[in-house]
Amino acid sequence: MITSKQRSYLRTLANPLQPLFQVGKAGIEENFLKQIDVALESREIIKIKILNNSGITAREASDIICTAIGAEGVQTIGSKCVLYKRSLKKPRIELP
Template structure:
């Protein structure tokens, strides 16, 4: 679980990136989840656009993806989802320390 401070930091980083995936009429399939996992391993922070014909609301798509691949839903606003998962091989993003 990431803290509120870490989530805000990740949102600020995601502000400048463009979506690399679109969730469309095929919905969330195994191949789509595998691609997201690979992208998260390479980039750690990705943005996805949820199209209206996907059959998913933005928040439910984010929750479903996070549950399946174990990533963090940073933000879901409008038709965009921002996901984060720390890379196991080459971590790039240094999160601020949370208050615990």
């Protein structure tokens, strides 16, 4: 669990990022979760865009993904969500 100070720091880091993944009408499948997990291992923080035709909100998508892969939901604004997961091999981000 991350603190509010750490969450604020991560939001600052995520601000200039572009979304790496999109959740569409196919929804959140097992292969999609594996790709997100690999991306989080290498980058530690990613942004995901939830399309209107997906049938779920950005908050719901964030909760599903975080539960499935053990990540932390940093922020959800509009149709985008930011996820963080500390890398096991090469941690880059030092949380305050």
